[in-house]
Amino acid sequence: MAMLVVPLFLGILQVGLFLYIRNTVTAAASEGAAYAAVLNRAPADGETRTRELIRGVVRDQLIDSVTAVETDLDGQPGVEVSVRAHLPPLGLWGPGISFTVAGHAVKETGE
DSSP, X not given: OHHHHHHHHHHHHHHHHHHHHHHHHHHHHHHHHHHHTSTTOOHHHHHHHHHHHHHTTSOGGGEEEEEEEEEEETTEXXXXXXXXXEEOXXXXXXXXXXXXXXXXXXXXXXX
16 A cells, blocks of 8 residues: 555645746746846846746756747847756656746836
């Protein structure tokens, strides 16, 4: 019985942890994009803000990269912050999970 319950429990725990980390990183990327979209701020400011928000919740070792670039959002100038991260497997076996999330914001203009 325990041979069935323990892997099932670890699998459910892995899915819950993945969803928590993915949602946290997605929210940080969106906030970083909004931060960089303010007038007179550069994409690098959004990258820095995203890293600060993630650092407060998720271990740095899980984040592979954070990038911010100016982009075009439906004809409007914008900012995109992308975060590549991974989640190692729980226990001694199982696959690790790699994922990428992005946040977007329309850039403020002085007009």
